[in-house]
Amino acid sequence: MNYRNRQGWSLRLGLPLLALLAACAAPEQPQLHPTGGIRITGMWGTPGIAGRVSAAYGTITNHGTEPDSLVAISSPAAPLIEVHQMVEQDGMLRMRGMKLPVAIAPGDSLAMAPGGTHLMLMELHQSLKLGDSITLHLSFAHAGKQEVRFQIGNEQNRPQN
Amino acid sequence: MMDTASMSKQPTFVAPINNGLLGASRNVWESTLAAFLLPLMAILFFGGCSNSVGETSRVYKLTDERGRTVTFPSDYRGRKLVVSYIYTHCPDVCIVTTTGLEKARKQLAKSDDVTFVSITLDPRRDDTTALRQYAELRGIDTKNWHFLTGPESTVDSLLDEMSLVRRRSFIEQSQTGGELYFIDHDDPVVLWDRKGEIRARFKGTELNPDDVSQAINELP
The missing domain is CATH 2.60.40.1890 (PCu(A)C copper chaperone)
Incomplete structure (x- = not known):
């Protein structure tokens, strides 16, 4: 696997992983409801x-x-x-x-x-x-x-x- | 003794009138007295009255939650002593302090030479029954944890000598027509060694039980 391919794999695997980690680290936001909240x-x-x-x-x-x-x-x-x-x-x-x-x-x-x-x-x-x-x-x-x-x-x- | 005016009242020092000095030297004597002796006497007098929080040089006859007479602090000499202040109408602060100390106590390497003492800030309402209930409801084993009360004047003198800041506040009419009041107060926790020397101070509402148990464990 050459450098460009390795970079491509890193991006393909890394970005979703980063997004998942970011979602886990973000503070839980309350879900707002129009009534009875x-x-x-x-x-x-x-x-x-x-x-x-x-x-x-x-x-x-x-x-x-x-x-x-x-x-x-x-x-x-x-x-x-x-x-x-x-x-x-x-x-x-x-x-x-x-x-x-x-x-x-x-x-x-x-x-x-x-x-x-x-x-x-x-x-x-x-x-x-x-x-x-x-x-x-x-x-x-x-x-x-x-x-x-x-x-x-x-x-x-x-x-x- | 509890209101601000009386708590801030200091003993009045009255200089004796000196009629025994002779003629021309009288003014010199008076000047010397005014310039050196009076300030020195005042420093010695007031300095001796102003202890830091937790220190006491006198003994006080108090009663524990079982109704047993306790001479504080001399009855506890020879033991490690953890002193805190509570009252049974206290909804929040005293409970935080008591709960933290209970956790510290459970972490002690050796607890049979340590006594915890909680002195009431409200001797008017906290009789031995109230203090016993306070301990029982929280599941506190009172073998080596004493909850002390006594005559109002005695407890107030002790708290004054320990420089414990407090003030009756938030007074409301109770449902039964009585007076419902709370007490603003400082929340020190003081660790004394076996000789009665203060070795550590903590703030009750911020104390870390690990720090308290470690400080107790490290005392000889």
């Missing part, structure tokens, strides 16, 4: 004592083509649920409440993770221990009310939902 994934919660608090984490993604917003949150587990954000200020970690509605643009996500944004369940009706499950109802301006059930775990051993 909200998707809630990876939800889990932390243990909490009855009458006290628990936090819930996960990701809410707007796969739709229109802006949507989280307008209400409720759960049989707690009478009071808010979206909170942890910020560092004046040498202290401070909690800041995010007022509803929380807007989520098309293709964007509300990512909730330990040490950052979280759903705070306050005045728990009963204690939540590792392995328990709870239900949240999340209402969106366009996508309507969605129910999500998830497990109580911890950061090092998150339950898969």
Whole structure:
């Protein structure tokens, strides 16, 4: 095989391979849908004592083509649920409440993770221990009310939902 | 003790009125006192009160999650000690710290000579029952991990001496009509050696369990 032939083979094999590698390396883009674009994934919660608090984490993604917003949150587990954000200020970690509605643009996500944004369940009706499950109802301006059930775990051993 | 005004309050130093000095030399004495002695005394006085985070020179009578009396820190001398700060109404930060430390503890080469101590930032609400539930719900074995509380004045004195910055905040009306509050706070984790000397400091929300377990393992 002469040099020109080797170059031809390299191009024929190499270009598709490069294209395949590029496709694998590219970040996953959400598929946008005209309606009903909200998707809630990876939800889990932390243990909490009855009458006290628990936090819930996960990701809410707007796969739709229109802006949507989280307008209400409720759960049989707690009478009071808010979206909170942890910020560092004046040498202290401070909690800041995010007022509803929380807007989520098309293709964007509300990512909730330990040490950052979280759903705070306050005045728990009963204690939540590792392995328990709870239900949240999340209402969106366009996508309507969605129910999500998830497990109580911890950061090092998150339950898969 | 928790609000900003009281937390920033420093002990007041009052110079004694000196009536025992004689005639013409009185002004010289006063000048000398003002120029040298007072600043020196002030440095010694305030310098002695201002510990870096985690240091304590006094002992405190506290109670662990089983209701046992603990004299902190003298009861832990002779052991490696990992000190952190939590409160049971803490929804996020304290849990991140506690979970990271639990992972570090499980990685220790030898754990029976190490004690973890989590001191409450909220002695008003965190009684021994709350602290025991906090540990149990997370599956924490409390044999060598103590959750400490005590009278509000005692815990506040300890936290003040350790220069732990904190402030009650985000106060809401609870569903039952009570006061629901949270605490803004710093999140240090401090490793003491067997003699009570501080050997390492970590930030609770950013700690790498591998780093913590390695630091503990390396202590004699």
